[in-house]
Amino acid sequence: MSKEQEFKQKILIADDSEMNRSILTDMLESEYEIIEAENGIEAVNAIQKHGPELSLILLDIVMPEMDGFGVLEVMNKRHWIEEIPVIMISSESSSFHVERAYQMGITDYISRPFDALIVHRRVVNTIVLYAKQKKLVELVMEQIEEKEKQSSLMIDILSHTVEFRNGESGLHVVHIRALTKLFLEHLVQISDKYSFSREEISMISTASALHDIGKISIPGEILNKPGRLTKEEFDIMKTHTTIGAEMLENLSFHQDEPLVKEAYAICRWHHERYDGRGYPDGLKGDEIPIHAQIVALADVYDALTSERVYKKAFPHEKAVRMICDGECGTFNPLLLKCLTDIADTLQDSLNNTGENQTDEKELQDILEEKLQPKEISASERMVQLLEHERMKCSFYASMSEEIQFEYTMNPPMLTLSGWGAQKLGLPEIIMDPQENSKVVSIINIEDIKKLSNLLKSTSPKEPVVKYDCKVTIDGESRWMRIVAQAMRLLDEPEKFTGIIGKAVDIHEARLRLDALERMASHDTLTGLLNLGYAERRIMEHLRDDISGRYVLMLLDVDNIKEANDSRGRMFGDQILAHVAGILRQNTGESNIAARVSGDEFLYFAKCNSDEEQAARKVMSVLEGEYEGFRISVCAGTVSTEDEGKDYKELFMKADKALLEAKKGGLGQHRSYKNV
């Protein structure tokens, strides 16, 4: 290749190290013209300046100002990457970098330290391959052009033959083709109803040239009669539509060619009228294929503006007015709009229609359409990547033993991961989950509401919510932790689109935690709360219930020391456990009983009656006998009504009262206010 070219091909080297650039330059400068850039911005400027003249870019990743990925991003955005091959050279050898670079369209990746010969070889190969591809694209283009020319030529000869008999100039066919094309091009712009590709438009306008081939079988006297046709003559004249269609229908081959199909419709129906008063089939409105309607309009316009044996040519403006005023039949309003829209430029466009119907630009467009599959393969790659991601997700989901879910608001739909659906015994997709009886039977609706309220109050910065609740799985109620995130619109973060999340079974962990908490909060001997925990709860009560009246009692079991001494420590402990058991049984939900130390207990209760009475009630409940040991207790009490709500002070005062009670003997009670 390079021998054929007198100038050297250009290579851009983008690397921030002068050393690295000059090593590469050294290797390549004898064959190529080297352009250097020392950062990404310079590289982009160089690409902008030299454009497709660049045969190759050697690109480093780590550079100041803009790195190699930044350059690739710009190249992708501006579609340069499709024109200019890029070889990446870097010492970043992690597969992450390599993969990302390939995904962004580079042709090759060379790691440092590189071998001079290999770099040289790869550079040459890449340039030659790209040049070959460009050459092939040119070849295909030439072929299409050649093919177009050939078929146009054949059709032109055929239709001129028809016109020759008709005594018309060859221009009619040329005009019909040009007009058909102009109308079609404008139609697809103004209407969503019709979409024709450039290739289709080109094909239909070619087919339009055949609209009158049926005239070949109309006798010359009728065809060229200067005066008005008689009814019989006109009936014969009309048959040129069906005859033309039949000729095409009777072709022994090419029946499936789109061109033949389009030409059939055009031949048969280009004299139909939008109001149903045309011939041969009297089709009405949109029953008439749109391309036949267009050829009909083109035919009428050209007839008006051309000279015929029976009339002179009308000027363009008059022709348009006559058509719009309905003097020459009725037409689809959309087509009339096409005509008036392009009326101003119609004459110029027609005059510029040369022999060559398909110009360079159009060929390029057709070729681009032909090359579309390349684009599809790019999106196929996207689909593959997505599919890959999806497989990865579902694999992780099945391995993680997590119930993964996604909820969309519109439509209200819950999607569960395969494993999750199986675990819960639910289908994978559930519409309107809040209304679904199965869903509601496994998770409390209140929990759903609480969770969704929590999610709604999250901010885009901290969108994740953790929520523990019970879920019924296989008939067993188990603790689950739901971790979820609200999904929002990117541009309108206040709008929610749904939720994604997962639920993990934390039942065992939760039970262990509960047990630990219980162990930590309860006295092991008596099973009552330990003092520290009880104190916290009492303080909560005192703080939260401002108007409530409470009594705090400290109780001391009489004669435990004697029991320990006479019957052993174990027996003493048994008595304490027994007393604690009674106390626990008689402690309601809202009251608190705890072991303070040794043989001393605390009892805290709401007290709406007399303090003395409350104390006596507790004492009498505890009094009794345990294996020959007479149980009695002393009590010191203090009321929040008298002494306020400072816990420490209350405790101290109750302790003083207890001391006083014990001084009085067995089974005594003292209230602090009497001490």
Place this chain on the structure above:
Amino acid sequence: MTLQECYQSLEGDFADVLGRLRSEKMVQKFVLKFLNDKSYDLLCSSLEEGNYEEAFRASHTIKGVCQNLSFTKLYQSSHQLTEALRNGLSPEAPGLAEQVKKDYEQTVAAIHRLQEENA
């Protein structure tokens, strides 16, 4: 001092570089050019200013150049420093920077001798 002796002195891999760049003349040309490379100065100044992003790039460049020239010793320390600076300053970075400094001086000293004896 021969080019090979220079490589011994800076603890590089002469056989490797010759294998990749193919000619002794070319290797020598770039070894001498190493003295003009500004990356080391940039590394020192950016470390002093606390501009670790710049320091990362400078270290990365030194590493790349050393890789191309098979300056094995300096390559290794600059490689470690690069990784220690990839996500900003890490605790190892100052120690590694000291090592790079030592290795750089060793390398440059060897190249200077080569230059003088060939002048």
